[in-house]
Amino acid sequence: MEKTKTFPPQTAPSERGLDLSPHVSDEIRKTTCYMCACRCGVNVHIRKDHNGREVVSYLEGNRDHPTNQGVLCAKGSSGIMQHYSPARLKKPLLRVGPRGSGNFKEISWEEALTTATNWLRPARQKDPSKLAFFTGRDQSQSFTSWWAQAFGTPNYAAHGGFCSVNMAAGGIYTMGGAFWEFGTSDWERTRMFMIFGVAEDHDSNPIKLGLSKLKKNGAKIVGVNPVRSGYNAVADEWVGITPGTDGLFILSMVQELLKAGKVDVPYLVRYTNAPWLVIEDPGAADHGLFARGKDGHPLVIDRRTGKLASAEDSDAKPDLKGVAKLPGGRKARPVFEIMAEKYLDPKYAPEAVAATCGIEAGTIRRLAAELAHAAFEEEIVLDREWTDWRGKKHDKMIGRPVSFHSMRGISAHSNGFQTARALHFLQILLGSVETPGGFRFKPPYPKPVEAHPKPHSKWEPDTPLHGPHLGYPLSPDDLQIDENGRPRRIDKAFSWDAPLAAHGLMHMVIANAAEKDPYGIDVLFLYMANMAWNSSMNTSGTMEMLTRTDEKGDYVIPKIIYSDAYSSEMVAFADLILPDTTYLERHDCISLLDRPISEPDAAADAIRWPVVEPDRDVRGFQSVLLDLGARLGLPGFVAENGSPKYRDYADYLVKHERRPGIGPLAGWRGEEGEARGRGAANPHQLEKYIENGGFFVAHIPEEAQFFKPWNKAYQDWAVGMGFFDKPQPYVFSLYSEPLRKFQLAAEGHGDRQPPENMRARIREAFDPLPTWYPPFQGEMVDKTEFPLHAITQRPAAMYHSWGSQNAWLRQIHGANPLYVPENVARAAGLQSGDWAWVTSHHGRIRVPVHVTAASNEKTLWTWNAIGKRKGAWALGKGAPETTRGFLLNHLIHELLPPRGDGMRVSNSDPVTGQAAWFDLRVKIEKADGPGADSLMPETGGQVSPVGQGPETVEYGKAWK
Amino acid sequence: MHPAASVIVFTTFSGIGFGLMTLLGLRFGVENPWFQWTATIAAYFFAGLGLLSSTLHLRRPDRAWRAFSQWRSSWLSREGVMSILTLGVFGLYSIGVLFLDVYDPWLGAIAAIMALVTVLTTSMIYAQLRTVPRWSTGWTPLAFYGFAIAGSLLLLAALLATFGAPHARQVEQYAMAAIIIAWAIKYGWWRHAETATLSARGSGTGDATGLGRIGSVRPFEPPNTSPNYLMKEMIYRVGRQRARALRRMALFLGAVAPVILIALATYAGAAAPLLILAFLLHLAGMLAERWLFFAEAEHAVGSFYRATDPMAA
Amino acid sequence: MTTLPHHTEKKLGLVIDLDICVGCHACAVSCKEWNTGAYGAPLSDLHAYGADPSGTWLNRVHSYEVKPKEGPAQLIHFPRSCLHCEDAPCVTVCPTGASYKRTEDGIVLVDEDKCMGCGLCAWACPYGARELDGAVGVMKKCTLCVDRIYNDNIPEEDRVPSCVRTCPANARHFGDFADPESDVSIMVAKRGGYDLMPEQKTKPVNKYLPPRPKTQGATANAEYAMPAAETVQPGGLLGWLDKALAVID
Numbered sequence A: 001m002e003k004t005k006t007f008p009p010q011t012a013p014s015e016r017g018l019d020l021s022p023h024v025s026d027e028i029r030k031t032t033c034y035m036c037a038c039r040c041g042v043n044v045h046i047r048k049d050h051n052g053r054e055v056v057s058y059l060e061g062n063r064d065h066p067t068n069q070g071v072l073c074a075k076g077s078s079g080i081m082q083h084y085s086p087a088r089l090k091k092p093l094l095r096v097g098p099r100g101s102g103n104f105k106e107i108s109w110e111e112a113l114t115t116a117t118n119w120l121r122p123a124r125q126k127d128p129s130k131l132a133f134f135t136g137r138d139q140s141q142s143f144t145s146w147w148a149q150a151f152g153t154p155n156y157a158a159h160g161g162f163c164s165v166n167m168a169a170g171g172i173y174t175m176g177g178a179f180w181e182f183g184t185s186d187w188e189r190t191r192m193f194m195i196f197g198v199a200e201d202h203d204s205n206p207i208k209l210g211l212s213k214l215k216k217n218g219a220k221i222v223g224v225n226p227v228r229s230g231y232n233a234v235a236d237e238w239v240g241i242t243p244g245t246d247g248l249f250i251l252s253m254v255q256e257l258l259k260a261g262k263v264d265v266p267y268l269v270r271y272t273n274a275p276w277l278v279i280e281d282p283g284a285a286d287h288g289l290f291a292r293g294k295d296g297h298p299l300v301i302d303r304r305t306g307k308l309a310s311a312e313d314s315d316a317k318p319d320l321k322g323v324a325k326l327p328g329g330r331k332a333r334p335v336f337e338i339m340a341e342k343y344l345d346p347k348y349a350p351e352a353v354a355a356t357c358g359i360e361a362g363t364i365r366r367l368a369a370e371l372a373h374a375a376f377e378e379e380i381v382l383d384r385e386w387t388d389w390r391g392k393k394h395d396k397m398i399g400r401p402v403s404f405h406s407m408r409g410i411s412a413h414s415n416g417f418q419t420a421r422a423l424h425f426l427q428i429l430l431g432s433v434e435t436p437g438g439f440r441f442k443p444p445y446p447k448p449v450e451a452h453p454k455p456h457s458k459w460e461p462d463t464p465l466h467g468p469h470l471g472y473p474l475s476p477d478d479l480q481i482d483e484n485g486r487p488r489r490i491d492k493a494f495s496w497d498a499p500l501a502a503h504g505l506m507h508m509v510i511a512n513a514a515e516k517d518p519y520g521i522d523v524l525f526l527y528m529a530n531m532a533w534n535s536s537m538n539t540s541g542t543m544e545m546l547t548r549t550d551e552k553g554d555y556v557i558p559k560i561i562y563s564d565a566y567s568s569e570m571v572a573f574a575d576l577i578l579p580d581t582t583y584l585e586r587h588d589c590i591s592l593l594d595r596p597i598s599e600p601d602a603a604a605d606a607i608r609w610p611v612v613e614p615d616r617d618v619r620g621f622q623s624v625l626l627d628l629g630a631r632l633g634l635p636g637f638v639a640e641n642g643s644p645k646y647r648d649y650a651d652y653l654v655k656h657e658r659r660p661g662i663g664p665l666a667g668w669r670g671e672e673g674e675a676r677g678r679g680a681a682n683p684h685q686l687e688k689y690i691e692n693g694g695f696f697v698a699h700i701p702e703e704a705q706f707f708k709p710w711n712k713a714y715q716d717w718a719v720g721m722g723f724f725d726k727p728q729p730y731v732f733s734l735y736s737e738p739l740r741k742f743q744l745a746a747e748g749h750g751d752r753q754p755p756e757n758m759r760a761r762i763r764e765a766f767d768p769l770p771t772w773y774p775p776f777q778g779e780m781v782d783k784t785e786f787p788l789h790a791i792t793q794r795p796a797a798m799y800h801s802w803g804s805q806n807a808w809l810r811q812i813h814g815a816n817p818l819y820v821p822e823n824v825a826r827a828a829g830l831q832s833g834d835w836a837w838v839t840s841h842h843g844r845i846r847v848p849v850h851v852t853a854a855s856n857e858k859t860l861w862t863w864n865a866i867g868k869r870k871g872a873w874a875l876g877k878g879a880p881e882t883t884r885g886f887l888l889n890h891l892i893h894e895l896l897p898p899r900g901d902g903m904r905v906s907n908s909d910p911v912t913g914q915a916a917w918f919d920l921r922v923k924i925e926k927a928d929g930p931g932a933d934s935l936m937p938e939t940g941g942q943v944s945p946v947g948q949g950p951e952t953v954e955y956g957k958a959w960k
Numbered sequence B: 001m002h003p004a005a006s007v008i009v010f011t012t013f014s015g016i017g018f019g020l021m022t023l024l025g026l027r028f029g030v031e032n033p034w035f036q037w038t039a040t041i042a043a044y045f046f047a048g049l050g051l052l053s054s055t056l057h058l059r060r061p062d063r064a065w066r067a068f069s070q071w072r073s074s075w076l077s078r079e080g081v082m083s084i085l086t087l088g089v090f091g092l093y094s095i096g097v098l099f100l101d102v103y104d105p106w107l108g109a110i111a112a113i114m115a116l117v118t119v120l121t122t123s124m125i126y127a128q129l130r131t132v133p134r135w136s137t138g139w140t141p142l143a144f145y146g147f148a149i150a151g152s153l154l155l156l157a158a159l160l161a162t163f164g165a166p167h168a169r170q171v172e173q174y175a176m177a178a179i180i181i182a183w184a185i186k187y188g189w190w191r192h193a194e195t196a197t198l199s200a201r202g203s204g205t206g207d208a209t210g211l212g213r214i215g216s217v218r219p220f221e222p223p224n225t226s227p228n229y230l231m232k233e234m235i236y237r238v239g240r241q242r243a244r245a246l247r248r249m250a251l252f253l254g255a256v257a258p259v260i261l262i263a264l265a266t267y268a269g270a271a272a273p274l275l276i277l278a279f280l281l282h283l284a285g286m287l288a289e290r291w292l293f294f295a296e297a298e299h300a301v302g303s304f305y306r307a308t309d310p311m312a313a
Numbered sequence C: 001m002t003t004l005p006h007h008t009e010k011k012l013g014l015v016i017d018l019d020i021c022v023g024c025h026a027c028a029v030s031c032k033e034w035n036t037g038a039y040g041a042p043l044s045d046l047h048a049y050g051a052d053p054s055g056t057w058l059n060r061v062h063s064y065e066v067k068p069k070e071g072p073a074q075l076i077h078f079p080r081s082c083l084h085c086e087d088a089p090c091v092t093v094c095p096t097g098a099s100y101k102r103t104e105d106g107i108v109l110v111d112e113d114k115c116m117g118c119g120l121c122a123w124a125c126p127y128g129a130r131e132l133d134g135a136v137g138v139m140k141k142c143t144l145c146v147d148r149i150y151n152d153n154i155p156e157e158d159r160v161p162s163c164v165r166t167c168p169a170n171a172r173h174f175g176d177f178a179d180p181e182s183d184v185s186i187m188v189a190k191r192g193g194y195d196l197m198p199e200q201k202t203k204p205v206n207k208y209l210p211p212r213p214k215t216q217g218a219t220a221n222a223e224y225a226m227p228a229a230e231t232v233q234p235g236g237l238l239g240w241l242d243k244a245l246a247v248i249d
């Protein structure tokens, strides 16, 4: 356009009434975001609406917060819409229609709590195992588990078993911590970063902040993922791996590194069990266990003398190869040599794995070389002194700037535990765990597997469980099975089905309870998990199980109590609803006893507090649980005079002590708030947190920031903080003895052995060295019939099912197509916009498709949890979530197809029981004909107990 | 672009109305008061209805008066100013004609020129938009003129015939010629439109995003899963079949039928009803033509939402 | 005023780095959140909980699949908001004078009290940066957070657009393009920042930084290759081990 002379003169901004400095808010209240489990610090701007009520006007990240440093993701920013969602439950509800219908009547809290108590009390008095209490992605597991323990039921777990226990357990058994929530990359210093199977992860904002740092520093980012979206889209290189084959790819790189000698030998000798001697006496009951001296310490070969020495002997120079003769004449070899032998096998050669992994051999070679280059040619030296646990002073910190990150793409497979182990293992071989530029633990980690609790499940009437439910078994002795080898827990965790089920198997609870296998229950008590919908494999089947009746017409699962904050699908399938507050209306605690928000340089914890008051008759679930505990008279919940011990959750947070001086919150302990970590309860602790922006940070001294498992200063600091009671240095387990013990049982040793038909699978899956086997489902179905993989991803701007009630987020993700690779689409005659039938061994769905070129050629994918059941979430008729949004879950079964012997096992990792969501195999055909453009299966609908949302939202009008 | 009824009516009707004002201002009519009254009312009816309809397009019509302020840069403002001025000047001229029996040729000529300028301003609202390659061409004002003149001549001929004016036949012939010329221009416009695609203009998906330098570009995910204002307003999709059928209909109603009817009128004597019918059919054809004018127009923002490069489709 | 200023003292705008944008929509939502409560009318959402929800957004994030001549297809995320063009056609087409470009800093704004909701400016904008609000019927567009960047009620470090402050990947930068020494100018010069649709002759102020080239194939980064010779040596495949162990004292 031609520029025109300004006549009349340009109107000055002020004349236009443009206020450049408008009032922003009356007050900022700092709390913790809970639009996802990342737990960022959030500044909540409060102002008054036209009626003088306080409303939330704007949310922004808290710049001082260690997790998000001021940024906020899409979910976080849309918290206003969640907080004012029309789907919020308003009052306790008692079911009046059949399960699934959504017909409820509103009741008072007194009636609700009395009802719950009346359902729970008989179970506790007669048989606590008749209660199954499972919680979803809440962040108060140290509290809910304490309640369950006091109740005495063995049947408690949170959602980790279907989520990411493979990653957690794989890391903890290997190095006492894992990618995921227990550690992170040294973003400032890493030169090469590989991210395996991550769409979003719980570290949503930190990963993004980290990636941008890497880019700024010119570090290389490699994304290993069948799909090239999100982080993989910005990665410098994308490795479009075939699902379920990462283990093979990783071990092939291990072979390359071993061949070229590109592993950190001094590191392996000092900090791992690489030199430890493994007994070689085939057939013996200790074949494959560590050779130990009389003092029980593992033995090594001293390189100078060729003689045996204790691994604890700091003067010994352990060898990594050779054959040792043990007293008594038996042979033993160092872990390293056994390991090298295993991985130098031609079956791990790049050429041998290329086709399976869908990655060119040359690329595997090059990536191994690049790792080696970054680790050894770009070595980092920090001039920082530190002292190791043997008292030896080091004047430098040597770093290998390579780091990995990984999550469910690896863990949600039936070989996920071993794959997760393989990746931690590779990170160790490169000498880059807890060294500058590598992977770093976040306090209270590192924590060796031995320092974790063991599982407990012995129940007695009216008695608390004698220890925590969940833990880390070290041998078959720690399994939770009865004299006949039958599972003691309803989810069969810690049985031969899933021996190392450190997080339980929430995905099996409903199925097992409905089958009364191993036994029936009276009350199913769920919290914050949409088990009738996206949380379950086999969604249609789960809805059937929740409504299944016996000959008498009674529900097989007699009573279901559920706490949700919103009108989810699961609400419709429960009998008694305990409505929770939103995250801005309650106290919460992000505790170091639980899932930490620490950073590698600092321990941190945080709270939520009611920054606004609820406008409905709802109560914070933790406070309700305290109330229930008191009504049931659970030990720890009542004072000596029988009155409730804690007023509410806030009171508990401040007063409760787990061990003397150790409470839910680590900051401002001691009467004056002078202590951190350990200290007496401080009645003003929460106020201190609020003053400080809702969180507490304790920085790790500089000399203690790296080499944490072996760093004396760190160990002392951690003891001071109360993470452990005495220093606990340890070495990493390249070779895992606990795994070998399970393998020995499968080989016929010991008095606890797996059932016959499970021996082979235990033997294979419990390899003490990281291994790879094909995912089970792929092996059990006809691969020519079901040639394709189907997986899901987290969308960055949506949190599971609960984002759909959010007026803003649902515009971004209101529907989901199935993304189909071009070659597959061509073969099936599919174009974007078409509809297709997708079939697995278990089910069939009809869905809209979109053709893509940016994914692995054998892999279909879609966004997770967009589809909704009609009537849920206060959504109106025709909501796209119900017409064009679908769940892949209908295709996934909680059991694998029957085997030759008719036996069906859980569709889970055989080690940990982690749900194998991503093992799904399918075929795809074009859906033709009239009406082919609608979703199948039809899942019915539910009446909305909260009505429907308004037609128009004009947020901001409230005060404008 | 979304073919909103308000703008379709606005552009077609005001074209005919101001076209008729031009013809009347240039004294194409007859000094029959009945004719003058009818013709003047018709001119005001079409121009007025067009303008009124354009205000229906406004979401805040109460502020329409502000639209007169930016004549120095905005074609829409100019259109507003010109149409009101023209209505005024033509009104003065008409008062003379209708009430005072005064024909002021100068005032008539000025009104005629202003009416023509108004048609130009209307067309420039669209022709100025670089964002819509089909519109952004000299062919657009030409086509607007062609149809304004053809439609108004046909209307004039029908009126003249109705009032038994002797030169109705002559005007019929002009109208026929004008229809043919207008459609010839439209043909030219269509030919131009075929090449005036986003990618040809350098506004294809690859250019729009700047990602074309890496390779061929196609949208993967839109920002929202349900349609938004932009998509509803700028990305109207007409099926190829439907477009072809409508184009045929526009051509038949707007050109072929009127031409045949005019020819019949010329030779069959019963001129007025045939010409009125011809005009009505032409008007219907023009509405179809205008519908397509909007509906088929690609807006540059479409490049962000769907592949505009055949290579990437 | 509908005419454009000859010259603006500053040219404030955004740089968007396509190399790191992960397509998380944080900027879009934060923008909506700030602006629904700040400048002008709220950004409404129609059918908010029903079929076809559709709301006003001042910033939307697309994603594209790009097929290079060689190598696998890439996905590139692409946020789109007003570019505060120097030759802004949206301003000159506006009949009411509601749209204007500020002389001080070049920000293009709509004075919502004057807008009659004709929609022509949205037609004139090639970038789809203007949206007519469905509830209020006035034109909405990115304000460059003009009510934040000069706001004395906001701490100085936070006087940046809401979308910039929130972007977790640090893909958005705000600054003055009139100053060749500003961070944004330097970034654009270094990384080859480009204009969208230059043929539209709008002279956008905002710039996009292109994605950096990707590594692919077996032969890339050949300089890092591990010496093949080392794989065959005396002492078997682990012949290097003795040497390696000897290094540890």
Ligand SMILES: Nc1nc2c(c(=O)[nH]1)N[C@H]1C(S)=C(S)[C@@H](COP(=O)(O)OP(=O)(O)OC[C@H]3O[C@@H](n4cnc5c(=O)[nH]c(N)nc54)[C@H](O)[C@@H]3O)O[C@H]1N2
Residues within 6 Å of the ligand: A036, A037, A075, A137, A163, A164, A196, A197, A198, A199, A200, A201, A202, A203, A204, A224, A225, A226, A227, A241, A242, A243, A244, A245, A246, A406, A407, A408, A409, A410, A413, A791, A792, A793, A794, A795, A796, A797, A798, A799, A800, A861, A918
């Ligand atoms: N925005 C958002 N953030 C979330 C959540 C959310 O719902 N929304 N949920 C939270 C929860 S509960 C969890 S558990 C975490 C999960 O966080 P993620 O680990 O990011 O989980 P998914 O989205 O399931 O991503 C799995 C990724 O693995 C890839 N993948 C699948 N199979 C394979 C494979 O065999 N190999 C490789 N290399 N990749 C594979 C998929 O393509 C996908 O990119 O996210 C948390 N964060």
Ligand SMILES: Nc1nc2c(c(=O)[nH]1)N[C@H]1C(S)=C(S)[C@@H](COP(=O)(O)OP(=O)(O)OC[C@H]3O[C@@H](n4cnc5c(=O)[nH]c(N)nc54)[C@H](O)[C@@H]3O)O[C@H]1N2
Residues within 6 Å of the ligand: A136, A137, A159, A162, A163, A164, A527, A528, A529, A530, A531, A534, A535, A536, A563, A564, A565, A566, A567, A568, A569, A570, A580, A581, A582, A583, A621, A792, A793, A799, A800, A801, A802, A864, A865, A888, A889, A917
């Ligand atoms: N196909 C497929 N299925 C999957 C996965 C996958 O990758 N693919 N991932 C699995 C994984 S890892 C996970 S974690 C699950 C997640 O699945 P879910 O655990 O079902 O997660 P949400 O849908 O977020 O449901 C949690 C429930 O908590 C409720 N809620 C939200 N806020 C509150 C609150 O403040 N208080 C209370 N009391 N309730 C609240 C919500 O309304 C919702 O009903 O999905 C699993 N399902």
Ligand code: SF4
Residues within 6 Å of the ligand: A033, A034, A035, A036, A037, A038, A039, A040, A068, A071, A072, A073, A074, A075, A076, A077, A204, A205
């Ligand atoms: S990542 Fe987003 S949703 Fe999750 S806690 Fe942080 S800001 Fe909230």
Ligand code: SF4
Residues within 6 Å of the ligand: C020, C021, C022, C023, C024, C025, C026, C027, C028, C061, C077, C079, C166, C167, C168, C169, C170, C171, C172
């Ligand atoms: S917030 Fe940043 S990374 Fe996320 S979409 Fe916007 S520009 Fe991209």
Ligand code: SF4
Residues within 6 Å of the ligand: C081, C082, C083, C084, C085, C088, C089, C090, C091, C108, C124, C125, C126, C127, C128, C129, C130, C141, C202
């Ligand atoms: S991007 Fe569009 S709205 Fe913004 S100044 Fe340019 S033309 Fe106007």
Ligand code: SF4
Residues within 6 Å of the ligand: C093, C094, C095, C096, C097, C098, C099, C110, C114, C115, C116, C117, C118, C119, C120, C121, C122, C138, C139
């Ligand atoms: S919609 Fe408003 S701002 Fe846009 S051109 Fe019309 S009057 Fe001007």
Ligand code: SF4
Residues within 6 Å of the ligand: C030, C031, C032, C034, C035, C058, C059, C081, C082, C141, C142, C143, C144, C145, C161, C162, C163, C164
């Ligand atoms: S500058 Fe402000 S108004 Fe513009 S896109 Fe960013 S947040 Fe939205």
Ligand SMILES: [Mo]
Residues within 6 Å of the ligand: A162, A163, A164
């Ligand atoms: Mo999860």
